[in-house]
Amino acid sequence: xxxxxxxxxxxxxxxxxxxxxxxxxxxxxxxxxxxxxxxxxxxxxxxxxxxxxxxxxxxxxxxxxxxxxxxxxxxxxxxxxxxxxxxxxxxxxxxxxxxxxxxxxxxxxxxxxxxxxxxxxxxxxxxxxxxxxxxxxxxxxxxxxxxxxxxxxxxxxxxxxxxxxxxxxxxxxxxxxxxxxxxxxxxxxxxxxxxxxxxxxxxxxxxxxxxxxxxxxxxxxxxxxxxxxxxxxxxxxxxxxxxxx
Numbered sequence: 650x651x652x653x654x655x656x657x658x659x660x661x662x663x664x665x666x667x668x669x670x671x672x673x674x675x676x677x678x679x680x681x682x683x684x685x686x687x688x689x690x691x692x693x694x695x696x697x698x699x700x701x702x703x704x705x706x707x708x709x710x711x712x713x714x715x716x717x718x719x720x721x722x723x724x725x726x727x728x729x730x731x732x733x734x735x736x737x738x739x740x741x742x743x744x745x746x747x748x749x750x751x752x753x754x755x756x757x758x759x760x761x762x763x764x765x766x767x768x769x770x771x772x773x774x775x776x777x778x779x780x781x782x783x784x785x786x787x788x789x790x791x792x793x794x795x796x797x798x799x800x801x802x803x804x805x806x807x808x809x810x811x812x813x814x815x816x817x818x819x820x821x822x823x824x825x826x827x828x829x830x831x832x833x834x835x836x837x838x839x840x841x842x843x844x845x846x847x848x849x850x851x852x853x854x855x856x857x858x859x860x861x862x863x864x865x866x867x868x869x870x871x872x873x874x875x876x877x878x879x880x881x882x883x884x885x886x887x888x889x890x891x892x893x894x
Contacts, residue, residue, distance in 0.1 A: 736873020809834035835863025
């Protein structure tokens with residue numbers, strides 16, 4: 650079958666999943682169909698096409714972010730927006746815990762304007778692992794990180810200074826975040842000043858960021874944006890109702 654006919658058929662397969670008025674998603678989907686001969690076009694949704702478009706346009710692979718993390722983060726964010734729980738859908742934060750803690754594995758992305766607003770360090774929980782996060786829990790006092798999707802709330806001043814409340818959106822994975830006081834806050838135990846250490850410091854389960862960047866991070870993502878903590882844990886990837894709905 651001629652290539653032009655294949656591309657045309659694949660494009661029509663994508664049309665039903667494109668939201669009304671979403672020209673960006675349609676353009677991205679068509680671009681993926683035409684330009685990526687290895688892509689599984691018959692199964693590619695419009696949200697997935699946009700995720701790949703953002704990833705490639707911003708060259709996020711060069712910043713260390715895995716393509717899978719971006720795909721899951723964006724498609725999950727769109728689901729949360731459909732559910733009416735996201736107040737600001739323009740900003741998406743991805744914490745890629747498949748990377749070690751001495752890499753800048755937090756990515757704050759403007760998905761509307763295709764910009765990386767900030768790429769910095771983020772800590773995992775003390776009992777999740779040392780250099781790599783490998784164990785995760787939703788239990789109170791576990792001192793482990795919790796995977797999945799969060800929606801940011803308001804700020805407050807606590808023992809770590811300016812901090813940001815998080816609402817865990819996934820039952821059984823992170824819905825105890827507020828009860829555990831899992832928040833975004835600044836910490837001296839993570840950042841460039843720890844670059845020579847064996848590993849970065851760890852939190853009690855919070856996605857802590859370098860103290861000198863805490864205010865910037867918090868003000869970028871507060872008040873209703875999506876934060877996604879990713880790890881290729883099969884238990885999470887198969888159990889997440891957001892990713893599998």
